[in-house]
Each structure stands twice: as structure tokens, then as C-alpha cells.
Amino acid sequence: MNLMICDDQKSELENMGQIVSEYALTHSELSLTVKCFLNPFDMLDEMGKSGVPDIVLLDICMPGILGTEVAREILSKREGDTDIIFLTTSPDFAVEAFALHAGDYLTKPYTKQRLTDALDRLIEKRRNRLYIPVSCGKEIHRIDLFNVLYAEAKNHSVEIHLKSRKCLKTHTTLKEFKNIFQTANGFVAVGASYIVNLRCVQSLLETTLEMSNGDRIPVPRRLRGELKKQYFDFYTREATEK
Template identity: 35%
Template sequence: MRIAICDDIPKELEKILAALDVYKEAHPELCFEIDQYSTALDILHAVEQGKGYDIAFLDICMPGILGTDVAGEMLAQSPDMGIIFLTISNEYAVAAFAMNATHYLLKPFSQAEFDMAMDRAVKKVMDCAFISLSCVDGMYRIRISEIVFIESQGHYLMLRLSSGEVLRMRKKIFQMFEELKKYSEFIQVGASYIANLSFVRKISVDTMKMYNGTNIPIPRRSSGKVQKAYMNFCRNEAMK
């Protein structure tokens, strides 16, 4: 995930980076690319040059321009971006939420408050994320959240979608997982499956039962890892 941080006070930038480090330790499945900006003009220039972000931390009160104005420019380019505003006052809260901000952090903020903001932003990104797929019958652009599971069959992958549709593509499963592993809901199960944990109804020592009725076999050597991943996923979902 690409994250932008914009604050004109260096110490505040450091605090956000430190909080992100703590969050990353708790979520090793997520990969972050972080850019820092000390002025609104710098981040706006980067966006104008084609720089795109999934999540942006924006101080509202910056010299020359409000963070809400910066957010407006960024959202015009990336409507699904998660915007987290930072401020020392509630003065601009109404304006912030009128822009459909993901969260609004009052300084000084606690790690728990920061984690809540990040959880919401990450969820928004995940829910809106798309992937382009070159399948045997053409190109598809689908939401990540539509994928229930992927099964390897010979030289092909069968992608089962929540709609019931099945897409067929020529690709190795480890290559597909490389594309999906940044999304916390996906896990590789043995050598033949990738499962979306959001669609798991029940998990046992040797079987993962999906809501569509499919039973995915869990290899004995992977059982502990898969069950732990599912418990962590459920725990994180419950905290959101």
C-alpha cells in the first residue's frame, strides 16, 4: 500500500512514522511504501506528476492551504483513497467528514486511536481494490473482495467468484499469490489453493469449508499455520 504523510511540523511527521512502525509490526502481512511531505504544495505537485496513494495522512492546518483542500485534489484523482486528517482542533471536523474522510485524528493521539484509523483506511482500500486478470476468454477487472478462492488445475488457475462465476487463466499459483499476499484476507493453502478468509465458514484440522459449500483440503504440514492465520484474521476483523 502506498501511503503519503503531509505535515509541516517535523516532529509530527516523526510521530506518525513511529506509529506506522508499530502498526506494521502488528500487521506483517501488509506492505507499505511511505512518502513524506512537509508542505501541501509538495504533495500536490507529486500528485500532479502522477503519484498515486492508497492512504494519506493530512494535517488540516498548514501554511497557505488547508488539508481539506489538498484532500479534495487527491480524491479527484483517486476517489477510493483513505484520507486520515490530523489536527489539534475540532474546528474543521464537519468539513473533513463532509468529504467522506476515513478518520479524523486529534493531536496528540494514542497508538490505539492511530490503529483504529489505520484499520478503517486499510479496510476501505481492501474493499475498493481491483485486480486486472488476463483469462483465457479475455481481460477482466474485478474487485479483490469478489474472489472466494483460487484452485490450481494443471497449467491453469480456476478463480471462483462470489457471484458464482468461474474465471480460467494460465498462471502458476505461486505467481498469483505474489499478487494477492499484500491483502490480509488471502492465504495459500497447500500447493493447489488460495483462499479468501472472508468467505470461510468453518475450519478444522484438515478442511476449510467455504460459504459456497466448497471444502478445501488443508495439508497436515500446513494445518497449524492455516488455523493460526484464520484466528488472527478473525481477531483483527472483530477489532475493526
């Protein structure tokens, strides 16, 4: 597992580096490698050479660029395979950070325990991810089911809409996709044309579901009551488990 840290304050960077290095020693099974950067552009250059890491610890307020902008660049590289923990002195960017599906948002000063708890949760989440191969013409893409917003049957194919705003088209039928999604919690069929990730539903409207990217999914009248129940049951389970 690879982790990168970026903070323009040297003392903060050294503190994070020390905490994560100690974490790596006590979790040797992860084979965790850590790289530290004072400059976000240097970090992005390194990603261009060695690929995006599994986890990034990222300051938000840095000279010349916000950490949220850096996060968008990182997440655009590989269908959101990187989990990001934001660290900042200001709570003002929390809404924007979580709109980017941040793994966590820590305000400075934070404790060592707070940071290690955040790492524990993210790593456990990564262990529980379900990856599937999707054939798109001559290409095969490996996607994380939890990065799927929704899938739509359209023109004799299935369009898979991802959190990264990419859309993959495959000739796999929606019925075959339903069989795959049955292994993952939080996915429901909406009518004959859609499978939706409930984690990415922004609002339950009268006749539609509004997704976190602004797309709206039509909900047949006969399914509205049951879908509302599934939505609330899912989040009740999520809250109980946490």
C-alpha cells in the first residue's frame, strides 16, 4: 500500500510523517510506503511517474493552489482509486471536501489517535471493496463497485456512471449487472433501466432520485414507497454499524 503526504508547513509535514511511519511499523502486513511533499506540484509530478497512491494526506490551504483542486486532479487519474484525508486549520472547506467523497476531514490541531483512527477506517474500507472487470469494446477496465454512482440500460448496452464523472459503456446486460451488484450492500434496482448506489443519492424527490453529481433518476410511482424504505433502512444500518 502506498501513501503520500503533502503540507506546505515543514513542521506539520514532519509530524504527519512521524505518525504515519510509526503506524506503518505497527501494521507491517500492509507493506506501507510513505512519501512526503512540501509542494503539491512536486507530488503530482511524482504521481505522473509512479502512479497514484492508495491514500493521500492533503493540506487544503497551500500557496498557489487549494488542496481540493489537487484532489480533483488526483481523482481524475484513475476512477477514484485514491482515498483522500484532508487536514486543515479551517472548517470552511468541509462541504467541498465531502463532495469529493473525502475519506475524512481533520481540523488542526488533531491528535495522533484521531489520524490513526482515520487510517484504520480507510484501510478497512479498502479491504472490503469489491472490484469487477468491465469490458468496453477492446478495453477492459477494473472498477470498484463503490465508485459507481449508477448503471443505466441504454441503446442495447449499459452505461456505468462513476464518481469521477467518467462513463463506461459495455454490452453486458443490466440483468447480468444485477447479479454482480447483489454481492454488494447499498445497491438497488430502480425500474427496469437503472441500478443505483444509495451512498450517492443526494436527495429523494417526489418523482426522481437526485444523485451526488446532479443527475436525476426517474422513479416509477409503484416503487416510490419501497425505495424510500430501502434508503432509510440502508442508512440506519450504516449508522448502527459505525
